[in-house]
Amino acid sequence: YCEFGMTGRSGTAWQSCLLSESSYVNECLFGGWQLGDGVGGWEKNIGIASSRRECMNMVSDQCPFANGATLPSIGSGLCYCEFGMLGRAGSGWQTCLLSLSTRTTTTTDCTDLERCAGGWQLGQGSGGVHRELGFASSRGHCLAMVAQQCPDANGASLAEGSGTCYCHFGVTGRNGTGWQSCMLLASGTTTAGPTSPPTPSATCEAIFNLSLPVQNNLGGLGPDSGVAEMRFQHVLVVNGHAIDLKIVADVGYEAHDIESNVPKVEGMGQIGVKTGTTGDFTLGLFSAGSDRPVAANFSLSLFDIDGTFGGGAMETVFIAGFSEAYLSNTTEIYRADSEDGALFTATGGGSSNDKPISSNRSLMTKQQIDRSITAKFEEAKEVKLSLGSTGRRQDNGRIFWFMVEGITAC
Secondary structure, three states: OOOOOOOOOOOOOOOOOHHHHHHOOOOOOOOOOOOOOOOOOEEEEEEOOOOHHHHHHHHHOOOOOOEEEEEEEEOOOEEEEEEEEEEEEEEEEEEEEOOHOOOEEEEEOHHHHHEEEOOEEEEEEEEEEEEEEEOOOOOOHHHHHHHOOOOOOOOOEEEEOOOOEEEEEEEEEEEEOOOOOEOOOOOOOOOOOOOOOOOOOOHHHEEOOOOOOOOOOOOOOOOOOOOOOOEEEEEEEEEEEEEEEEEEEEEOOOOHHHHHHHHOOOOOOOEEEOOOEEEEEEEEEEEEEOOEOEEEEEEEEOOOOOOOOOOOOOEEEEEEOEEEOOOOOOOOOOEEEEEOOOEEEEEOOOHHHHHHOOOOHHOOOOHHHHHHHHEEEEEOOOEEEEEOOOOOOOOOEEEEEEEEEEOOOO
C-alpha cells in the first residue's frame, strides 16, 4: 500500500515504513538563480535536468546535504549538486545557493533506520578512533565499505552527499559541519554491497599479444588513419586458427590525448577517455585479417581503476555478458550488479606513480591488484564495455589499462 499523510501506526499483522519527504524548501538565497558556476567545496553531476525546478528537485532527492545547485545558463542540461559552495564565478552556468536552515537536520529512510540509530544525522562522528576507507558515492556505499573493511566499527561518517567515507571505533557523538554520520546499531552493520569474490577455478591462461595494434584509430580519432577501430593481430589460436581482437567505439567516446591509446606496457592495451565523459565499446574476436566473428573462452582484466584525490573524478567501468567477475579480497573498487551486467566504481585516488609497469601479476603491487577487475567469458564472440569517470567534463583524461587472456583447461 501507498500511505498519504501517514502520522503513526496501529494494529498487528502489518508492517509499515514512514518515508521521509523532500528536505528542501525549493527556494534560493539572495534573489534566486544567478549567473556563474558554484565555487568553493566540490560538486557532483546527477544527470540531465530540463528546467531549474527539475534540477532543484533532483538535488533535493539525490543530495540531501548539498548547499547549492548548478545548471547551464540556457536553463537545461547537466545538473550538479554543490557541497560547501561559497560563491559564484565564470559564465555559461547559473547557480542556486540553498539555505541549510530550510532543511531538516536528519535524513532517514527505512534502510537507514535498520542500520543506524536514528538514521544519518549532520555532523562527523566524534570520540574513539577512525579510519579512512576511500571515496563513497552514497550513504549505502559507505555503509557497505564499513561492513566489508571494518566489521567491528560502531559508526560511519561521510562527506555531505558523497565523498570520503570513514569507519569509527568507539564513536560517542557528533560535531562539526560538512559531514553526516551513522551510529551503527548494536545488532551489526550491514552485509549489503560488495563481497570478496570466489577463487576462480583452476585454468591455464595465455596472455594475448596486445602490445602492438596493427590498426589504432579508435572512434576515428587516430593516431592512425583508415578504418575506425583498434585491432590487435594474431592474439590467440583457436582450433589451429589465428584470432584478432578488434575494439570499436560505439557511443559517446571522447579522448583527451589520443596518444594515450598507444600501448606503453608489454602485454597490455590502453584506452584514454576524456574526464567527465563515458564511452561505449565493443571488443570482438575475429578470424585473423577478417571481420568473421569467432567464439572463445577468455577473460578481460582492467587495471588502475582509481580517480582524483577528494573524489572529483572517479573512474567507472560497466561490463556486460560475463559469466563471473572477480575483485581482490581487499578491493578498492565498489561493485553494483544489475540485470544487464555490473558497474564498477573506483573509491581511491591515484597518481602517475602507481600505474602498472608490467602485465605480470606477480610483479604488481597490492594496490595495483586491489584496483583491478577480471571478468570471465565463456564461448563469447564479443564484450560490451563502458569506460568513463564521474564529475564534470575537464580538459584532461583517464587511462584504462586492459589485458585479455585465453582460457584453456590445464
